[in-house]
Every structure is written in C-alpha cells, then in structure tokens.
Amino acid sequence: MLCLHVITDVVLVKKFLVLIAIVSGFVTASMPVSLGETPARTSIPSAISGDTAGKFSGPGKESPALRESTGLDPGAATQAWLDSVPQEKREKSDAYFEGGYWLLLWNYLLAAGISIFLLSSGISARLRDFSERLTRYKTLQITCYGVLYLLLVYVVSFPLNIYEHFFREHQYGLATQSFPAWFREQLIGLGVTLMGGTIFLIVLYAVFRRAPKTWWIWGTAVAVVFSFFVLFIAPVFIDPLFNTYKPLTKPEISEPILAMARANQIPVKQVFEVDASRQTTRVSANVSGILGTTRIALNDNLLNQCNVPEIRAVMAHEMGHYVLNHGAKLLTYLGIFVLIGFALTRILFDAAARRWGQKWGVRGIADPAGLPLLALIFSTLLFLATPFLNTVVRVTEREADAFGINTAREPDGMAKVALKLGAYRKLNPTPLEEFIFYDHPSGRARIRMAMDWKAANLSPGENSKYESQNPKQTGE
Ligand SMILES: [Zn+2]
Numbered sequence: 001m002l003c004l005h006v007i008t009d010v011v012l013v014k015k016f017l018v019l020i021a022i023v024s025g026f027v028t029a030s031m032p033v034s035l036g037e038t039p040a041r042t043s044i045p046s047a048i049s050g051d052t053a054g055k056f057s058g059p060g061k062e063s064p065a066l067r068e069s070t071g072l073d074p075g076a077a078t079q080a081w082l083d084s085v086p087q088e089k090r091e092k093s094d095a096y097f098e099g100g101y102w103l104l105l106w107n108y109l110l111a112a113g114i115s116i117f118l119l120s121s122g123i124s125a126r127l128r129d130f131s132e133r134l135t136r137y138k139t140l141q142i143t144c145y146g147v148l149y150l151l152l153v154y155v156v157s158f159p160l161n162i163y164e165h166f167f168r169e170h171q172y173g174l175a176t177q178s179f180p181a182w183f184r185e186q187l188i189g190l191g192v193t194l195m196g197g198t199i200f201l202i203v204l205y206a207v208f209r210r211a212p213k214t215w216w217i218w219g220t221a222v223a224v225v226f227s228f229f230v231l232f233i234a235p236v237f238i239d240p241l242f243n244t245y246k247p248l249t250k251p252e253i254s255e256p257i258l259a260m261a262r263a264n265q266i267p268v269k270q271v272f273e274v275d276a277s278r279q280t281t282r283v284s285a286n287v288s289g290i291l292g293t294t295r296i297a298l299n300d301n302l303l304n305q306c307n308v309p310e311i312r313a314v315m316a317h318e319m320g321h322y323v324l325n326h327g328a329k330l331l332t333y334l335g336i337f338v339l340i341g342f343a344l345t346r347i348l349f350d351a352a353a354r355r356w357g358q359k360w361g362v363r364g365i366a367d368p369a370g371l372p373l374l375a376l377i378f379s380t381l382l383f384l385a386t387p388f389l390n391t392v393v394r395v396t397e398r399e400a401d402a403f404g405i406n407t408a409r410e411p412d413g414m415a416k417v418a419l420k421l422g423a424y425r426k427l428n429p430t431p432l433e434e435f436i437f438y439d440h441p442s443g444r445a446r447i448r449m450a451m452d453w454k455a456a457n458l459s460p461g462e463n464s465k466y467e468s469q470n471p472k473q474t475g476e
Helices: 011-023 075-082 085-122 123-134 138-156 159-171 179-210 216-233 250-265 300-305 308-323 325-361 370-385 387-410 411-421 430-436 441-455 464-469
Strands: 243-245 271-274 287-290 297-298
Touching: 011 411, 075 243, 075 411, 075 441, 085 123, 085 138, 085 159, 085 370, 123 370, 138 159, 138 179, 138 370, 159 179, 159 271, 179 216, 216 325, 250 271, 250 297, 250 308, 250 387, 271 300, 287 308, 297 300, 297 308, 297 370, 300 308, 308 325, 308 387, 308 411, 325 370, 325 387, 370 387, 387 411, 387 430, 387 441, 411 441
Parallel strands: 271 297
Antiparallel strands: 243 271, 287 297
16 A cells, blocks of 8 residues: 655645646735744754753743743733734734735736736637647647746736735845845746646646536546645755755754654654745745655744744644644645536636637637636636635644644743744734634634643642642552
8 A cells, every 4th residue: 555644834735726826827815924023033052952841941031921830821821922022013014914915805806807808808819829820739739828828927917926025025024035036036936837837737628628528527636636746746846946955963953853753753864954044034844745755844044043942843833734644634625625616617617608708719618718717717716715725724734733732842932933923924813814814823823722731731730729639649
C-alpha cells in the first residue's frame, strides 16, 4: 500500500484555488502575508535544555498575564495580552486587514469586468479564430489561446496587482523588496502560471471535447490530481525559485524542534532555514513534502524575531498539520467544493451560451472562446463561497492550534506569536467578521485558547483551589 505522508501549510489549498482562479481569469486577492515591524525583538536564549515540559514559559516579566496562586482567569488574561498592544499599532493592523476585505471585492469586480469585456467585445472569439488559423491541432489551439488569454488577463490586472502586492505592502511597512526584485519575482511567477495554467487548460479542454455533458465529474478528477501536484510538488520544486533553503546549524534551536518531531513520528533528521526576509517581515514555518521529501522549514524572520518557546509553539502547530493529515483532508474537501462548483458552472454555462452564445461567438463548452465565461461563472461562485472556504480552512487551523498547544506546552509563547501575527491580521474582530474573512483563528481566539489551556494545566502546587479540595495524596 502506498502510504503518503503529506502536509504543507493549509495556505497552499488557497494557493491552488488562486491558481484555478488565475487560470480562469480571476485575479484573487491573495492573503495578506507579511508581519509588520517586530512588536518585541526578543533574543533567543543561548542555552535551552530540550524538553522539560511545562517549564519553558514561566510568566516572564514581559507577560502581562501573571499566573496567580488562586488560579488564572483566562478571560482576563486574554484581555491583558490584547491590551499590551499599543493603540496606534492596533489601528494600523486593523486598517491593513480591513482594507483586504475591500480588495476581495475589487479583485472580483475586476476579474468579472475583464471576462465580460473579452466576451462582449468579441476579442475572445477573435483570439480563438487566430489560434485556429495558426494550427489545426486542438491541443495547440488551446495552448495558443491559453497563453494569450493568461498574458492578457495578467497585463490588464497589473495595476491592481502592483497596488495590492507592492505599494500597499510598503505603505504598511510589511515588505522588504525593491521594485526590480519584486518585479523579477512577478515574472518568474508569471512563467510558472503560464506553464502550469496552460497544461491545466489543455487537459481540461480535452475532457470538455470528450465529455461535453459529464465534464464536471471528470473535470473534478482533473482538478484534484492537478491540485495534488500544486500542493505537494510545488513546495519542493517551485519554492526554491523564490527562496534559498539551507540546513539550520544552531542545535539549540533545531534540537528542541527535532525532539517534538521524534515524539510525533515525523520522519525528519534536520531542520531547514529559508530566507523569507528577502520578501517580507512575516513570521512563518512549514512542514512539507511526501515520503522521503518531508521537510521542516523555519523562515529567518521566525528565527530572528522569536525566542525558543515561541518557535516551539509555531513548529508544534505546523507538526499538527502533518500529524492530523490536513493535506489529505483538505484535498478531499477541495474535491467536494470543486465538484459542486463545476456542476453549477455546467448549468450556468449552458444557459448563458444558449442566450448569448451567438453574440459572443461562443460555440459551446469545448470552444476556448468560452473560457472567459467559465472564468466569470467560477470566480463568482468562488467569491460567494469565501466565508465557507475560509471557515473550512480556519477550523483546520484551529485543530493544528489545539495539537500545537498540547505538544509544545507553551501558552505564553503561543500568545506572543499570536500578537506578532496581529501585525497584519486584525486581533479582535467581531464574530461575523471572523466567520467571513478569517482563514486562521483571530489573535484573540488563539490567545484565549492558550490561556484556557494554561488555566487547565496549572500544576497542583500552583492551584490552591484544587489543592484545598484534595489535601492528601491518596496514593492510588
Ligand atoms: Zn497552520
């Protein structure tokens, strides 16, 4: 039996949806991905002595939530952590994150506008005619149409792209790249998208030609296989195009991480460091790969901005994704979502083609001139499904948090990391906001989980209430 051990950060599932979306002409608002200026530069303790559970994170003097002998009030402790963030910093990160809500809408409207324009102006039909004059082979026609279409969409949406991913990131102090360096990576990304996107379109249109009525079933299989490659092959082959991975040489950091990996049967022998500070100040890490390629990687921002308890808290979360098989589970959820989406797309595409097909010069599902229509329908469904997709991913992230806190046993470390992530993700949203827009639990939710854990895991000597009810050792 082939046993696949796969995991990457859950964010990759969104990357795949983004890729489908890009392929279908939908330029999604990708997630805000940077951590702001370091809230508190804490140095890494030089001597950390492996796993002595529960003893890592005594309430240091930075901790606003002091553990009292009468027990910890998780609600008050959570509030104390949140109150430790200066007002002006909070306002800045709230503004950044709330701006992202609007970008979702602008990106959708832009994508929809491009699709409608390509159809109603007849440009899509002319691109198809051009491809047909160029070659009589269907596969080459799709290749020609696909490359031109993807380039056209990229160019038209470039102004919003550059605002969102370059100027806005710098405006909030989240990016570290100069324009030439950023643009160079854009071109690499465009090259990867053109290759991957065109292959996807070639296979998808082969399905359309062979099964014009049941394509939505076979198309789902294609999308799942394709997403498997994007999710599990991409980290190994595509990430190195943008960043350098090298073995982490500091045993005082790698050893506590490898100890947690051994304790959870994760087959790795070394930890890698990735130079994410080239692009961003965001703190992150991942456990990725299949079979022999399983790899734990920490980004250098995590190493520079966090102490060992915080690093352990982050890595235990990532290991949670691996141990709980989140890669395989999310791939399954994704398949179900795509199946429903494609079924609805089929109905809507046929209805639209009957009504406007003549006018737009779209002959049917197998005609590449209809690609903007497919993109319009699928991106609309994706846009409407935003709260559902975010919730599926957020719930999975919460599972990894629960695994992480039990493995790392670092409630204060987890709280501090949650505050650092709060530099680009609003810390204290309303429940509705969290439901619609959050693909990770909010900072408040994460700190509350950490404080609940801390309150429930006080050692008996520190919990006088518990002690007074059980004054004697029973010895059972
Ligand atoms: Zn995660």
